[in-house]
Amino acid sequence: MTQLATFDYTMPVFLENHDAEITLRPGTTKSDIVVYLYQNPEWGYSPQDIKEALDIPRGTATTTLKRLYDEDYIGKTADGYYHALGERGDIRRYVANHNQAHRMFGHHRDTDATPEEPETKIGEDRTDEGLDAELAELEDELNG
Template sequence: MPVFLEDHDPEIDLRPDTTKSDIVVYLYENPEWGYSPQEIKETLDIPRGTATTTLKRLYDDGYIGKTADGYYHALSERKDLHRYVSSLDQVHRMFGHHRDPDTTPEEPEKQLGEDRTDEELEAELTALEADTHDGNE
């Protein structure tokens, strides 16, 4: 898969939809908070061992910070990770709703012009054509 070079950072070793990425996204979407491993485990619904191991690896690799009393948090100086999370958010906003059954309306939205009669549509088309011809003269 090609990468957009302006945003590409070879130092970031994250793949979307992995536990590692999910934890980074969660912490960087909430940069003003610190979270215990238990809170991360419950929020992201991951096994305890996976949460603690992944948090330790992310901390050791410099992706996230940790307070002296064990709360994990985003690092303000990691602008690359802020961009990573922002990019994922943009992709989700653009394409995510297509795959999310909870956001699909029960009834499809009416198509443009669906509530108009054939005669009304024909009259509108004629008016548009007239406007087009008037603008070309």
């Protein structure tokens, strides 16, 4: 059986903005939902909307949204739409840091990403004779 590589999604924290009360971990459903809601703070979302946007099971969306609401990470309208809380600057900073880390390092974790092939490979346009001449020139410089 082939074992898939796992990644540790922890990241360093900038202490000036660090809030130990935030128990979110990047790469978890809780974190993904919070990031999604805070990236779209002007909208309210149903559990079905979150399920579709994040491609998670409906039960997971419903349960996680309720937990986030109970923990005061997100708000909820009287008719059941979940949303970002305007007064939670600490969570907005978490989301900003998350987004910055994803921009810096996220592409390394994308399993669908394939490395780009360079247009030409180094030395591809050189001949053996040219390489031999270059090597001889370098040897002369070293010996000379």
